[in-house]
Amino acid sequence: MTLTRRSGLFAGFVACVSLANLPLLRDLIAHSSRNETASHVMLIPFVVIVLVWWDRQRIFAAPAFAAGLGIGVLLAGVALTAAVRFQWLPFEDGTALSASVFGLVVSWMGAFLAFFGTTAFRRALFPLLFLLFTAPIPEPALALAVAGLKNGSAHAVSTLFALSGTPYLREEFVFHLPSVSIEIADACSGIRSSIALLLTSLLIGHTYLDRGWKRLVLVLIVLPITLLKNGIRIVTLTLLAVHVDPSFLTGQLHHDGGVVFFALALGMLAPVVVLLDKGMPRFGLPRDVVTRQG
Numbered sequence: 001m002t003l004t005r006r007s008g009l010f011a012g013f014v015a016c017v018s019l020a021n022l023p024l025l026r027d028l029i030a031h032s033s034r035n036e037t038a039s040h041v042m043l044i045p046f047v048v049i050v051l052v053w054w055d056r057q058r059i060f061a062a063p064a065f066a067a068g069l070g071i072g073v074l075l076a077g078v079a080l081t082a083a084v085r086f087q088w089l090p091f092e093d094g095t096a097l098s099a100s101v102f103g104l105v106v107s108w109m110g111a112f113l114a115f116f117g118t119t120a121f122r123r124a125l126f127p128l129l130f131l132l133f134t135a136p137i138p139e140p141a142l143a144l145a146v147a148g149l150k151n152g153s154a155h156a157v158s159t160l161f162a163l164s165g166t167p168y169l170r171e172e173f174v175f176h177l178p179s180v181s182i183e184i185a186d187a188c189s190g191i192r193s194s195i196a197l198l199l200t201s202l203l204i205g206h207t208y209l210d211r212g213w214k215r216l217v218l219v220l221i222v223l224p225i226t227l228l229k230n231g232i233r234i235v236t237l238t239l240l241a242v243h244v245d246p247s248f249l250t251g252q253l254h255h256d257g258g259v260v261f262f263a264l265a266l267g268m269l270a271p272v273v274v275l276l277d278k279g280m281p282r283f284g285l286p287r288d289v290v291t292r293q294g
Helices: 003-020 022-034 044-054 067-085 093-123 125-134 139-164 191-208 212-220 222-243 252-256 258-276 287-293
Strands: 169-171 174-176 181-183
Touching: 003 022, 003 093, 022 093, 044 125, 067 093, 093 125, 093 139, 125 191, 139 174, 139 191, 139 222, 191 212, 191 222, 191 258, 212 222, 212 258, 222 258
Parallel strands: none
Antiparallel strands: 169 174, 174 181
16 A cells, blocks of 8 residues: 555544544643643644654654554544543643543554554654643642742742842742732743743654753753742742832733743753754654764
């Protein structure tokens, strides 16, 4: 069977599975549009398609059916989605959508395995695993992450205030300065930019770095960079409010300036990438060429 026909059958099967879960996909789109921490989920499938397309020659060099194993994975995903839909398992509202979408993505992965085989699945493992980010982060995990980011950001703010010689009094997440008081709220945790930076680091690591430990280091460095970026943002706005104009705490830079500080975080991440590897992107290069470059 030609790759074109095999791909057509796979696409048709995925389309049928998706149509059968159309209410779930509508819920996912609605959740993504109203929840900033899930605004990325609708982009993930398109990113995965691009990743697979760029590396298609290597991934689909020797396609083969793996019906038994693939159908097993597919049925596991269908079972999870059905268990949530028909309330066979006690998922709460904050986890039900995440579990349902996770099951749907697993069913897509099972279809890929069934139509293209284990070799193609292994070679496409990163894009397929990246597809799991289509599932929104469960609310309990999200709350835990926000709490951790708030706590780390508060320590970063304390350090930066001390380094700048700014007098302050701290009461947990509230900082009292001579003319203003600020509170690090949940919205100041930087959870949205942290998710974006994590996804960016994963993509950069997959594209540019040729060793697993290098990719791991790049992902791990995201947390301290995020906390430092959050601290710089909060301290910058506070000092501008103290020394220039109090409206900086409520103005456009406060509400819409996230992209500026996200760019700062990317700027801090860039030297780490350079230090880890100066090689060319892997896509389109033979594996032996990449190995020699690495």
